[in-house]
Amino acid sequence: MNLVNLKDSSDKVSFSEAVKKGLGKHQGLYFPEQITPFENIEEIIALPFVERSIRVLKQLIGDEMPDDLLNKIVSTAFQFGAPLVEVTDDIYSLELFHGPTLAFKDFGGRFMAQTLANISEGQPITILTATSGDTGAAVAHAFYGIENIQVVILYPKGKISPLQAKLFTTLGGNIHTVAIESDFDDCQHLVKAAFDDPDVREGLHLNSANSINISRLFAQVCYYFEAIAQLPKEQHDKAVFSVPSGNFGNLTAGIIAKSLGLPIKRFIAATNSNDTVPRYLQTGEWSPKQTVATISNAMDVSQPNNWPRIEALIEQGYIDKTCLIGEGVDEEYTQVAMRQLASLGYVSEPHAAIGYRSLSRSLEEGEVGIFLGTAHPAKFRETVENVLGQPISLPQPLADCVGKPEFSVEIENSYVALKSHLFSILK
Numbered sequence: 521m522n523l524v525n526l527k528d529s530s531d532k533v534s535f536s537e538a539v540k541k542g543l544g545k546h547q548g549l550y551f552p553e554q555i556t557p558f559e560n561i562e563e564i565i566a567l568p569f570v571e572r573s574i575r576v577l578k579q580l581i582g583d584e585m586p587d588d589l590l591n592k593i594v595s596t597a598f599q600f601g602a603p604l605v606e607v608t609d610d611i612y613s614l615e616l617f618h619g620p621t622l623a624f625k626d627f628g629g630r631f632m633a634q635t636l637a638n639i640s641e642g643q644p645i646t647i648l649t650a651t652s653g654d655t656g657a658a659v660a661h662a663f664y665g666i667e668n669i670q671v672v673i674l675y676p677k678g679k680i681s682p683l684q685a686k687l688f689t690t691l692g693g694n695i696h697t698v699a700i701e702s703d704f705d706d707c708q709h710l711v712k713a714a715f716d717d718p719d720v721r722e723g724l725h726l727n728s729a730n731s732i733n734i735s736r737l738f739a740q741v742c743y744y745f746e747a748i749a750q751l752p753k754e755q756h757d758k759a760v761f762s763v764p765s766g767n768f769g770n771l772t773a774g775i776i777a778k779s780l781g782l783p784i785k786r787f788i789a790a791t792n793s794n795d796t797v798p799r800y801l802q803t804g805e806w807s808p809k810q811t812v813a814t815i816s817n818a819m820d821v822s823q824p825n826n827w828p829r830i831e832a833l834i835e836q837g838y839i840d841k842t843c844l845i846g847e848g849v850d851e852e853y854t855q856v857a858m859r860q861l862a863s864l865g866y867v868s869e870p871h872a873a874i875g876y877r878s879l880s881r882s883l884e885e886g887e888v889g890i891f892l893g894t895a896h897p898a899k900f901r902e903t904v905e906n907v908l909g910q911p912i913s914l915p916q917p918l919a920d921c922v923g924k925p926e927f928s929v930e931i932e933n934s935y936v937a938l939k940s941h942l943f944s945i946l947k
Contacts, residue, residue, distance in 0.1 A: 521582035523550040523734060526828050535581045536639045539632070539735045542728035543715050550734050551829055552580065555838060557781035565749045565756070565782075570598055572749070573742035579780060580738050589638060597630035602743045604750035604890070607866050611879060611889040614747045621657035621687050622896035622917060624770065627743060628736030629658035635735050636727070637666050646724040646946060647671040648714055650707035652766055653680045653818035654895055657687035659729040660695045670946055671729075672696045674707040674938075677930060680817055681900050683918055690924035696945055697926075702933035703811045705823055713935045720939060724946055731769025732825050740773035741780070747890055748782055755888045757783040762847075762879035762891040764871040765789045765797065766819035768826035770892065775830060779838035785887060786843040790878035792816045792854065792870075797824065798846030814851055815903045816870035818895070847878035855907045862908050868893065869900040 523538045525531035527548030533541065538550040556579065558564050564575055574594050581590070600618045607613055619626025636645065647669060649659055656673045663671045673688060677699035689697045700707050711728060714720045731737055748756050761784060763771040771789055778784045789797050792814045800806050808822040834841050849857070854870050857877035861868045868876065875891030883889045897904045898914050905911055914922070931937045 521580070521584065522553045524553050525549070526551055526832055535584050535734065539635055539639065539733065540645075540727060542726070542733050543712075547712050547715065549732055549826070549828055551832055555580070555776065555779045557779065561781040561783065562753070565745060569601065569746050569749075570595055572745055573598055576742050576745055576780065577738055580741065580776070593631065593634040593638060597634050597739070598627065598742070600626070602746045604747055605866070607861065607864055607876070610883065610887070611876070611891070613866065613868070613872065613876075613893045614743065614890050615893040616743060617893060617896040619658075620917060621654070621661050622899055622915060623654035623658055624740070624743075624892065624894045625654045625658035626662070628731065628739040628769075629655070629662035629729065631739035632729055632733055632735040633662035633666060636669065640668065642668055644725050645669045645727050647727050647729045648674075648711055648942075649729040650674045650704060650711045651680070652676070652704040652820055653684045654899070655730060656680075656697070657684065660688035660691055660697075663729075664691055664695055665693060670694050670696065672698065672942065672946075674698050674700050674710060676703045676707055677701050679703060679813055679820065681902065683899050683901055683922070685928075686921045686924065686926070687918070689926040689928045690921050692927045697928040698938070698941065699928050699930045700933055701930065703813070704820055705811050706933050708825065710933070710935055710938050714938065714942070717939065720942060724942060730825065731767055731772075737769055737773055737776070737826075737829075740770060741777045744774050744777035744784070745782055748784070751888060757785060758886060758888045759784050760786050760788065760879065760883060760887045760889050762788040762790050762875040762889065764816070764819060764875040764892060764894055765791050766821040766824065768797070768824040768830065770894070772826045772829045772833075775833050775839055775844075779833060786845070788878045788882060789844060789846040790875045790891075791846065791848050792819050792874055793848065793850050794820055794822045795846070795848030796822050797827065798848045801844065801846040814854070814870075815900070816854060816874055818871055819874070845882065847881065849874045849877050853877055858904070858907045867897050867904065867908070867912060869895055869897040869904055871895060
């Protein structure tokens with residue numbers, strides 16, 4: 521399968537090349553030239569999770585990767601489940617936080633790490649990525665200790681939860697963490713600037729593990745199939761997914777799943793106060809505002825990098841724009857939703873609560889709602905305890921890292937400062 525640069529149609533690459541390069545010319549995103557739906561979708565849905573995921577990824581990647589290699593990569597990456605948990609009679613949470621770093625990004629991070637490790641042929645690689653919270657931990661743990669791969673993670677100083685930070689700033693080794701004195705959007709801009717700099721891109725063999733990397737995106741498609749597989753067959757085409765959205769990789773993956781023939785009725789792009797996309801869907805005007813800090817910090821993104829992929833899916837006719845709506849949820853209603861879920865016996869962190877709030881407001885009679893539980897509540901322990909007024913215990917992966925020393929360095933929001941730091945630690 522060919523992947524094409526959405527900013528330069530002459531820039532076409534294989535899946536392996538797209539994984540290695542991350543970004544194309546002019547900071548363009550790679551995307552499939554064509555998505556071919558399954559002819560036997562219910563047969564695919566009926567398969568076990570790992571076997572089904574192999575089939576889904578092969579449908580997207582094509583014959584480029586040998587079956588035995590793809591089987592090995594998927595079997596190693598997907599060693600945990602994604603249970604669909606009933607919250608009310610017609611609303612479920614798809615819990616995506618049962619991996620090693622307790623967040624949905626474990627799926628994409630581990631698949632990308634295993635893919636790169638198997639296709640890089642021992643060549644040195646530097647992963648440079650930005651995180652608004654969960655990407656950092658997922659990428660760090662997925663690549664930790666892999667030979668010939670160095671990882672540099674930028675994150676906004678003081679704007680992710682302390683426990684989120686502990687999961688990736690305490691590893692050391694080939695994992696290098698940098699706190700930037702700004703917000704996540706500026707961290708992304710620094711990553712893009714590095715990819716635009718030939719000295720850094722070529723000299724350090726750069727790659728990115730953000731959801732801009734096609735391998736992470738493809739991996740996330742698999743758990744939408746898993747969600748539908750856990751519903752009764754008669755409900756498959758009634759499913760409405762509410763996706764807590766920041767950089768919009770998660771929603772993009774869901775729309776790809778629908779493009780493959782998965783019988784999803786519609787989607788809700790659920791954001792916090794950084795509501796660029798909901799406003800765009802309502803008015804047709806793309807007008808990002810200054811990013812504001814919220815308790816759902818992983819979604820504090822005003823200029824989502826993956827939105828061009830969703831635009832491409834709509835423009836190329838894979839989905840009808842009418843099956844996508846946007847909903848912005850402010851801080852007050854995020855907390856209201858957390859309390860509502862707790863009253864139903866379900867403890868949630870802010871991001872999933874936004875998904876629930878958006879879903880409960882728009883779900884129509886006869887529909888089945890699924891909101892994505894993107895992180896374990898304990899990763900936002902202080903916020904959850906403050907909002908709910910009750911203590912929550914730490915799962916083992918978090919408890920293990922609480923007392924460990926952190927290895928981060930702090931630098932100003934300056935590309936010159938970042939470039940100097942990169943060469944000082946990697947050359």
